[in-house]
Amino acid sequence: MSETQTQKSVKGNNDTKLVYKTNGLNLWYGENHALKDIQLNVVENEVTAIIGPSGCGKSTYIKTLNRMIELIPGVKVTGEIVYRGRNILDKSYPVEELRTKVGMVFQKPNPFPKSIYENVVYGPRIHGIRDKKILDQIVEKSLRGAAIWDEVKDRLNTNAYGLSGGQQQRLCIARCMAIEPDVILMDEPTSALDPISTLKVEELLQELKKNFSIIIVTHNMQQAARISDKTAFFLNGEVIEFSETDKIFSNPSDKRTEDYITGRFG
Numbered sequence: 001m002s003e004t005q006t007q008k009s010v011k012g013n014n015d016t017k018l019v020y021k022t023n024g025l026n027l028w029y030g031e032n033h034a035l036k037d038i039q040l041n042v043v044e045n046e047v048t049a050i051i052g053p054s055g056c057g058k059s060t061y062i063k064t065l066n067r068m069i070e071l072i073p074g075v076k077v078t079g080e081i082v083y084r085g086r087n088i089l090d091k092s093y094p095v096e097e098l099r100t101k102v103g104m105v106f107q108k109p110n111p112f113p114k115s116i117y118e119n120v121v122y123g124p125r126i127h128g129i130r131d132k133k134i135l136d137q138i139v140e141k142s143l144r145g146a147a148i149w150d151e152v153k154d155r156l157n158t159n160a161y162g163l164s165g166g167q168q169q170r171l172c173i174a175r176c177m178a179i180e181p182d183v184i185l186m187d188e189p190t191s192a193l194d195p196i197s198t199l200k201v202e203e204l205l206q207e208l209k210k211n212f213s214i215i216i217v218t219h220n221m222q223q224a225a226r227i228s229d230k231t232a233f234f235l236n237g238e239v240i241e242f243s244e245t246d247k248i249f250s251n252p253s254d255k256r257t258e259d260y261i262t263g264r265f266g
C-alpha cells in the first residue's frame with residue numbers, strides 16, 4: 001500500500017470511529033437559552049456519560065441527537081450535529097432514517113401494553129419484516145442481548161406489564177436493540193429502578209457497548225464513574241469539561257467540575 005493510501009485508510013478509520021460530532025450547538029426554548037455553544041464528540045463502542053445538576057440541559061442535549069427536540073413547539077436550534085458524516089440538523093436529513101439508527105431508552109420503562117414478544121417485534125414489523133421465523137430469531141437475540149431471555153422465555157406471550165420495573169426496562173432495551181441501531185441514547189435509564197435491577201442494567205451496558213455506541217444521561221455520579229469511558233459535565237447549558245471519565249473523577253481541570261463531583265453543589 002502506498003503512503004497516501006495508508007494515510008487515507010487511517011483517516012477513514014478515524015472518521016468512522018466518530019459517531020457524533022457536535023459543533024457550536026445552541027438551543028433556545030423561547031427566550032431560554034438552554035444549550036450554549038456545545039462541542040462534543042462521541043466515539044463508537046464507548047459509553048459517553050452526561051452529568052450535571054438539574055436543569056443544566058442534559059435531557060435537552062440527548063433529545064437533539066435523535067431530533068426528538070423538534071417535537072417541542074418554540075424550540076430554535078443553531079449549529080451542527082454531524083452523525084456519521086452528515087449534519088442531522090439539516091432539514092433534508094430524513095428523520096425516519098435517523099430513528100432507525102438511533103434508539104432511545106427513557107427514564108421510566110415504557111413497554112407497550114402488549115405481550116413481551118409483540119413489544120420486541122414492533123420495530124422490525126414496522127420495517128416490513130413479516131417472516132415468523134425471522135421475527136422469532138430477532139426476539140431471542142434481542143432478549144438475550146438485553147440479559148432478560150432466561151427470565152421471560154417461557155412467558156413471551158404474556159403482557160409486558162406483568163414484568164417487574166427492572167425487567168420492563170431491560171425489555172425496553174431489547175425492543176430498542178431489535179431494530180439494530182447504531183447508537184442507543186439513554187435518559188436516566190436506572191433512576192426508577194431498585195439497586196439490583198440497576199446493577200443488571202449497568203452490567204448490560206458493558207456488553208452492549210461492544211456492538212453499540214451509548215450516550216447516557218445520569219444524575220448518579222458513581223454510576224457515570226463505573227460505566228462510562230468519557231464524561232461530559234454540563235452546567236447552565238454549557239459543557240464545562242469533557243474528557244476521559246477517569247480524569248473527570250480523579251483530576252478534573254475545572255474547579256466547577258471538582259465542586260460538583262465532590263458534592264459541593266447540585
Ligand SMILES: Nc1ncnc2c1ncn2[C@@H]1O[C@H](COP(=O)(O)OP(=O)(O)OP(=O)(O)O)[C@@H](O)[C@H]1O
Nearest residue numbers: 029032034052053054055056057058059060061072
Ligand atoms: N419542553 C420545555 N419547554 C421549555 N423549557 C424547557 C423544556 N424542557 C426543558 N426546558 C428548560 O431547559 C433547561 C434544561 O432542561 P433539561 O430538562 O434539559 O435539563 P436536565 O439537565 O436534563 O435536568 P434534570 O436533571 O432535572 O432532568 C431548563 O431550564 C428547563 O426548564
